[in-house]
Amino acid sequence: EAGVAQSPRYKIIEKRQSVAFWCNPISGHATLYWYQQILGQGPKLLIQFQNNGVVDDSQLPKDRFSAERLKGVDSTLKIQPAKLEDSAVYLCASSLDRGHAETQYFGPGTRLLVL
């Protein structure tokens, strides 16, 4: 079974530029998550999709971050414009469903550096 795919793996941009990350979840997984992990901190959930609907985006900075999951499969996360404090690892995860005991399967992450 193929895992969660993410691209790019690394990205360096200057502040005020835009960037987009792509995620392809495990086939058949209804729930997709985007996390931000800043060095020294635990992962922070940015947005959670159930199929193509948003379940939770309470911690997404909506003035600059946006995400979509068209057709309930692939997802993109965009930052526009980027700030220095957005430097982090952006992790995508998927699970079969959104139950509390569902294992989340993670991609390798995109390491973003904003200069």
Added chain:
Amino acid sequence: ILNVEQSPQSLHVQEGDSTNFTCSFPSSNFYALHWYRWETAKSPEALFVMTLNGDEKKKGRISATLNTKEGYSYLYIKGSQPEDSATYLCASHNAGNNRKLIWGLGTSLAVNP
């Protein structure tokens, strides 16, 4: 927001040593406790999902226990190997957090050959 705490923050052991770390989580309205291993430049890997008080799970040399009444879980590694070097993350699922996982900061383990 309810917090999950892990200790120690980092740990250095020699190959062959056994080690353990702690995850403390809110005991109220508890649903599940997840353990993940995250090696540098790789994807976080699920180790265990635990839901029942007194639960004990094992995967090779790694095992975990759960106490939901007092809100803690221990992760044990027997006979550490260099390939065990990673950050070990725990995450708690409680009813009061809008059904999302709350993550600890992780324990960074380095096993010296």
